Amino acid sequence: MKPEDFMTPKTKKGPISGPRVLILGSVHGNEPCGANVLPDIFALPLLRGTLTCVLGNPAAFRANKRFLDTDLNRMFDERNCPTSQEQNSREYQRAQELKNYIDHTDIVLDLHASTSKTSEPFLICESNGYALATKMGIAKIVSGFDVIQPGGTDWYANKTGKVGLCLESGFLGDPFSTVRAFEGARALLSLLGMIEYEPIAIPDPMIYSLVWQYTSQRSFIPQNPFADFAFVEDKDVIGRDGDVTITAPADGFLLFTRPCEAPNQEAFVFARSLANIASLRESPQG
Ligand SMILES: [Zn+2]
Known part of the structure; x- marks a missing residue:
């Protein structure tokens, strides 16, 4: 096939x-x-x-x-x-x-x-x-x-x-x-018990939560070719959109950062690290 x-x-x-x-x-x-x-x-x-x-x-x-x-x-x-x-x-x-x-x-x-x-x-x-x-x-x-x-x-x-x-x-x-x-x-x-196989477990995956998506207003140029999960500190420069400097709203992580040649394009998303699964299990709200 x-x-x-x-x-x-x-x-x-x-x-x-x-x-x-x-x-x-x-x-x-x-x-x-x-x-x-x-x-x-x-x-x-x-x-x-x-x-x-x-x-x-x-x-x-x-x-x-x-x-x-x-x-x-x-x-x-x-x-x-x-x-x-x-x-x-x-x-x-x-x-x-x-x-x-x-x-x-x-x-x-x-x-x-x-x-x-x-x-x-x-x-x-x-x-x-x-x-x-x-x-x-x-x-x-x-x-x-x-x-x-x-x-x-x-x-x-x-x-x-x-x-x-x-x-x-x-x-x-x-x-x-x-x-x-x-x-x-x-x-x-x-x-799901649908096939015979033993997956390799990773004991404690990290869970991130998206908090913001930036959409280009004019044309967005990233400051760096940020890798997915690139860490940025509060107020670090992420890029420039026309003549506006776009900065991080807090300490966090960037995903899907890409240049945008026109308005209304997805430029990047910004995530905070939420927890690992062990701490979610321990929390009463988890
Ligand atoms: Zn895809």
Whole structure:
């Protein structure tokens, strides 16, 4: 099988009932690891449950572009696509198809990669995903995207009562991102008792919380090519937007920092370290 075979979803069932898992690859077309591992994931022998694999944005994947008309991973929230121009986009149309698949599943794993050359793998989920995410062998977990940057596959899954997980598998040009994407999928399926495998546990993953997304006002130029999780201190310069200097609002960490040539583009998100999972377990609010 090849990635293009998953333009329409492929589903297989184990011999007994169990969780329904949907794995998406290359919702962003220039992040090839997700699509490239779908054949290997789909080939895993299932012990139970239902596994569906689908190539997120086939046309953008073929073109090796993040998207063709607009960012597919924002189109799941109608608030992000109020105009007829957005609703006529190929990505909006694709989101409606993918919503239908998410509606018929329990857990969504969306496989992504970062444009940052030094990016290390991390998981995006909200608190309903911590029980799984903290055992998937990934050292960093980021929550808060559902509020700060709504409209992704995981946002839609969470909003409709499922569990949405998004794995950032490292730099999109790193061939090892494919291995990490496969390992992430394999860890999830084994935690759910769907395949025979023992994931390598990381004892105490760190949990970060997004608190701010900066959107360009004119054109944004980062001060440095910040790696994901680059630490900045309160009032450190992050970049310049036109003639305005953008500084850190507190001590924290930068993710997805990128230059923006026009207004209204996502320039970076800013996270605080929340806790590690052990301290969350100890806290009465945890
Ligand atoms: Zn992506």
